[in-house]
Amino acid sequence: MRKRSGTLMLFVILLVAYVFANSAVTSLSNLNNSQKEATDKTAEVNRSYYSLLDFDEETEYEFATRGLIAAPETLELKDSNGRVVWSQKAYEFVDEFETIPDTVNPSLWRDTVLNHSYGLFEVCEGIYQVRGYDLTNLTLIETESGGWIIFDPLMSQECTEAAMKLVEENLGKRPVMAVVISHPHVDHFGGIRGVVLEEQVADRSLSIEEQISSGKVPIIVPEAFTEHAVSENIYAGTAMARRATYQYGVFLEKGVKDSLAMGIGLSQSTGTLTFILPTHEIKKTGERIVIDGVEMIFQMTPGTEAPAEMNTYFPQFKALWMAENCTGTLHNLYTLRGAQVRDGNAWAKYILEAIALFGSEAEVTFQSHNWPHWGNDVIIRYMEDTAAVYKFIHDQTLMYINLGYTSDEISNMIHLPEYFEKVWYTRQYYGTVAHNSKAVYQKYMGWYDANPVHLNPLDQSERARKFVEYLGDTDRVLEMAYNDFLAGEYQWVAEITNILVFADPQNTAARYLCADALEQLGYQSESGTWRNAYLTAALELRVGNLKDESKLAKGSADILLNTTVEMILDYMGILIDSNAAQDIDITFNLILTDSNERYFVHLFHGVLLYYPDQTREFVDATLTCPKIGLLTLISRNETQQKLIIKIDGDSDIPMKLTQAMVTLDKTFNIVEP
Incomplete structure (x- = not known):
């Protein structure tokens, strides 16, 4: 009896294997270049976020919408040639769904809804922001005589001009008394010619006091601003710009199977980038400047989110500007477009220093991305939590390094403590714990993991060709990969099929299966930048490299001329x-x-x-x-x-x-x- 049962069982196993293998072959022949729905595995992964996070907790939503003064019903900005350079209209689909689609991580969907709140907002009496008109916020401080001190004038001139138009329609046209730029990333200064013209700028050879009294507009920045603003956009600018198309999803549509928000905003604008040389550099923490009755106390934070960066405190408003050091999301210690790695330890220390310097008085924190936080207890917790996450990633990565683990091992081992996992403003919408831990590894240990096999590996294409040579039957490899795809092993499927693509770019089955695997990884991603990267790669595997420069921001000679x-x-x-x-x-x-x-x-x-x-x-x-x-x-x-x-x-x-x-x-x- 047992023998017959065993024979029957073997027959069933062989039959199932035969049917499964043949169904895989059939399915491989049906691979195509179309977008797919979420698989059951992806839907299951996304549903797990409902048990992890409290979606009924609405404090961040209340803060994101608080103080709204005015907003157009529809927002879509175009350049002089009629090309769309910024669109909130493209994200109106988030208002149409009663339930979150399975093709979207529900946490990222929530972040997209919050970043879809746009318009002119009051931060507190005398401080205003235009949010959702670009990746960055345009911030305005009202001076004693009714002028503006403007912080971080967006990325594109067209967006800045539109933001200032909204301000003028609701608060009146006022003179610009000064421009302050918190750090040298282009999304914080590229729109400067939308608020001030070159001939209106103060003489940079004068002292800051003389600049202010001259009636011209000083441009105030942290020390070494110009050097970093120019070098980042020149030395590796071409490579960064290309990689940025993946990070920011430049070639993707906006939608439930495409690009969503990415933690610090919706996307980059693609208008005209401009630059004007600063007139005054802040060199030390505690430096004070008074412009038309507004006192500003600066805190230097170099090596945090940017090599040169500074926070600003406004005593009369009890308002603390945190630049991009606190942003309502986990930020990058390494940014996917490529950049120098950032110091998580220093980042945490400067946030704690800000608490020590200004925390006893501050009643509101606001910054260059996302929305403010109000109430002294709230903002102290907000800043401490943010500092703690960067400190955690830094310290835990070093602990694992000293236990002998490699970068890839650590990125798969490290997870936030349960408390921080549940905090909305430290969620991984922009940076992730995984790739930030790799940044810490890179900062201290470099690229080498001490295994001599990895000292001088073959280039990717040559390695791929040797893999295929050893694997032999690529059709069989694809069948196995498809079976793993059905089992939800998307990362492995992406890896093995991409090897086949590098060995033979014309292998359409490998391209399409790799794209399908990357697509599911994108649908699962809480990080908007990871989603963009996965989905952009899937798009290019399906239709080829688009070679399309029309959707990129328009460069200007300003930066080169100031090099x-x-x-x-x-x-x-x-x-x-x-x-x-x-x-x-x-x-x-x-x-x-x-x-x-x-x-x-x-x-x-x-x-x-x-x-x-x-x-x-x-x-x-x-x-x-x-x-x-x-x-x-x-x-x-x-x-x-x-x-x-x-x-x-x-x-x-x-x-x-x-x-x-x-x-x-x-x-x-x-x-x-």
Whole structure:
């Protein structure tokens, strides 16, 4: 009897395996490039958030909507060519659903609803914000005579102009007395020409007191602001911009299967980026400035959310501006677009320092993203909780490092304590505990995990080809991957199928299955940036690299024109293809007519070296020009070069330089070779 039962059982197992395997083959043949619904596994993962979080707790919703003065019924902003550069209209779908779709993490849906609250808000008497008109908030402080001190004038000029129009319609047209920029990320200064023109700006050679009394507009920033604002947008700017299309979901539609909010706002605007040189740098904590009756006390917080950053306290309003150090979400110690890693330990300490300096008096905290928090007890808890999360990630990662764990191991092991898991304003909408722990690892240990196998691994495409060679039957691999997809193992399916894509980008079955797996990971993600990255990769696997620059923000010459000569020379060195230029050996003197600077420059064996404050007698040529002449070399504009650059000696020097420089691809591949 047992023998017969065993035989029958074996038969059943073999039959099920046969049916399952054949159904997998059939399903593989049906793989396509369309978006999919959430699987049962994804729906189950998303439903688990209802038991984790208290969705009936509405304090954050009350704060996000408190103080609304006015808002247009529909908000969609366009540039002079009619191109949409910002849209709240695109997110109106969140108002149409009675229940949250399975294709969305319910916690992220809630954050999207909160960020869909837009308009002109009163923070407290005398302080106002325009929120939801860009990724960043436009903040206005009313001065004694009725002017404005403006904090962080958004990312795009068009958005800033629209925000100021809303202010003027409801609070009247008023003069701008000063502009304060909290830190050098472009979403905080790119719209500056929407509030002030160059000719209205104070003379930066004057003291801050003289600037204020001159009647012109001072632009106040933290120390080293300009250096970081320019270098971040120049040295690795092309790569960051391309990677940002994944982080911010630039090519995605807005919807239940596409892009949602991302913790610090809905998305980046794609209007015109502008820049004006600051006129005064804050250099130390405790520095005080009074502008038309408004006293500001500054706290320096370098190395937190940005290399140069500062908080500001307004004693007369009992209001504490926390810049981007507290934002109502877990922020990034490492941002997915690429940037220098941030110091979680310092970040926590500066928040605690702010509590020590201003916490006994403050009745409201407000910042450059999301909404304010009111009440002394509330804001102390808000700041302490935020500091504690960054401190936790920092300390726990180091604990695991010292126990011998690697970056990938730690990112899978580390989880917030239960208390912080349930706090809405420390949820992982922007940064995540997983990738922030990797940032801590990188800061202290670098890329190497001490395993010599990983010292010099093969490049991704070569490794993929060897994988496929060893795996042999890729069809069988795809069948197994599809079975794992049905079992909900989306991360593994994405990994193995992406190897197949890198080995053979034309393997459509691998592309489509990888896309389907990434899509489910996106649907499950509480982090808006993770969702965007997963779904953008899925889109490009299905339809190919879009190579579309029309949806990117429009750059302006402002930043390049305010770059130092040494930064431009450094950037030229970055552009040199050393393999192509290894036989070039040229020397030239560089004389800048507008800045009275002199350099000796030597390009040899593919390396560009320069010596400040030097010219030499025996060189191939001397190039004399204003600083803009260097930009004509980078842009390879031969007509402008001839007009702007005077050459004594070898007239082919500009040609030899430009021939040695690569042309950057702003739309390089990411999820395929």
